[in-house]
Amino acid sequence: MKKQVKNNVSWVGYIDWELDSFHGDDYSIINGSSQNAYLIEEEKTVLIDTVWAPHRFEFVENLKREIDLKKIDCIIANHGEVDHSGALPALLEEIPGTPIYCTANAVKSLEGQYGKRNWNFREVKTGDTLDIGNGKQLVFVEMRMLHWPDSMATYMTGDNILFSNDAFGQHFAVGEMFNDKANKCLLMKEAMKYYANILNPFSPLVAKKINEIVGLDLPIEIIAPSHGAIWRENPLQIVEKYAQWADAYQEDQITVCYDTMWEGTARLAHEIADEIAKQSPETVVRVFNVAKTDKNEVMTEVFKSKAIIVGSPTVGNDILSSVAGWLAFLKSLKFKNKKAGAFGCYGWSGESVGILKEKLSEAGFVVVDDEVKSLWNPEEGDFAKVPALVASVLS
Incomplete structure (x- = not known):
């Protein structure tokens, strides 16, 4: 008509x-x-x-x-x-x-x-x-x-x-x-x-x-x-x-993106989100499991964010395939002027956090040195590293 x-x-x-x-x-x-x-x-x-x-x-x-x-x-x-x-x-x-x-x-x-x-x-x-x-x-x-x-x-x-x-x-x-x-x-x-x-x-x-x-x-x-x-x-x-x-857009928002195998990395993600709210109450915090959430909706939130913090456990000396695919899409979108941090759990060799940092840097993010890397399930000592990671991303 x-x-x-x-x-x-x-x-x-x-x-x-x-x-x-x-x-x-x-x-x-x-x-x-x-x-x-x-x-x-x-x-x-x-x-x-x-x-x-x-x-x-x-x-x-x-x-x-x-x-x-x-x-x-x-x-x-x-x-x-x-x-x-x-x-x-x-x-x-x-x-x-x-x-x-x-x-x-x-x-x-x-x-x-x-x-x-x-x-x-x-x-x-x-x-x-x-x-x-x-x-x-x-x-x-x-x-x-x-x-x-x-x-x-x-x-x-x-x-x-x-x-x-x-x-x-x-x-x-x-x-x-x-x-x-x-x-x-x-x-x-x-x-x-x-x-x-x-x-x-x-x-x-x-x-x-x-x-x-x-x-x-x-x-x-x-x-x-x-x-x-x-x-x-x-x-x-x-x-x-x-x-x-078009001008390296960002709002006062931080988005936490992760996938998990046995919930240890998920626990770290939620602890990081809570810590962001403590250190910067005005900052909007969004948390997504990238294996379960529509990737285009997540990327829209990344677009709005001044920083992202990405987590994956180590599996087969690497990161989860769900996170790897998501990072490939992230790189293709060529976001600018955003910071990033990394976290994850491991049981044996523990390469995931280093791989995440490398991939985030390749995607154009300014990656902070602080990280949270937890052997098996996170304990008090692992959670104690979260404030420094959050502070680095917020600074």
Whole structure:
């Protein structure tokens, strides 16, 4: 069903209420999501993006109910990833030869995914424009590595809408469509989760691109991303948030992350959490068993934290595989300006704490020297080391 965004601009996407994972199973979806596509009906009719392949036939049929497909003058492919381009093959079977405006990298992406089908590509770069009639233009802005090399945004003059693709979005199903109609707490939670788990590795580029967009001096009344709510009430609030998040973001929070075999490491984790509360009552403390807690939710809390303290027992001269996998994901997110400490129990050789420190350092954390390393189950002497570890992380 077509829903009006503003004047002759409509949403024609797909709300995915049942979606529970994304990027394979690498990103958890808790509050649904949407694949936002947009239809502009000025003197020229323009479709901006499509939807994910599983919904391609429904998308095309719904679009047919709204418009004669042959009236579509061109398609804008802001990004080649399949959640945005998945319906293109089915759509272009209906309207072959329709021009597709996209970056040079998007041509490579689309042909790489769908094969060379002789689609009518029109390559664009930052500053290129397309006249759509009634005194309005589309202005293209490359958004390389936000979060693919082919990404771009499209700005519509006159109505002052920025179609921002993956930037400023959220995996959040909002039937009411707009940010002022959405649950604001969930909206910002999902926006931060999206940034922390997908865009944070590209933070230096985010900051640079925000400055570039601001430098274009374009009035922005609506930001229409490819997932989640459309920002129409104070749309620049999400741009301001991105500027904060891109600047090695942290709050007064410490997150304790661990897994345990026979509860000894768990006891240390809880003792560390209690000690943080004693030494710094204003600091928010979060504790997670990484084997039992959604990793994307945990990483959002790590993103907010000024420090983390990570624990694992020693097993097979190494750390638990659950913690090892979690640390690999942590490294990929490239957090900056955060401290870290390590702890764990052992029965024989006791390598886990040293391995944790090494892995945390490789992930870009400033690792403190103090540690808690307990032979078998922690006893009074082991708990006595906790205050020094906490003090080092807090300092």
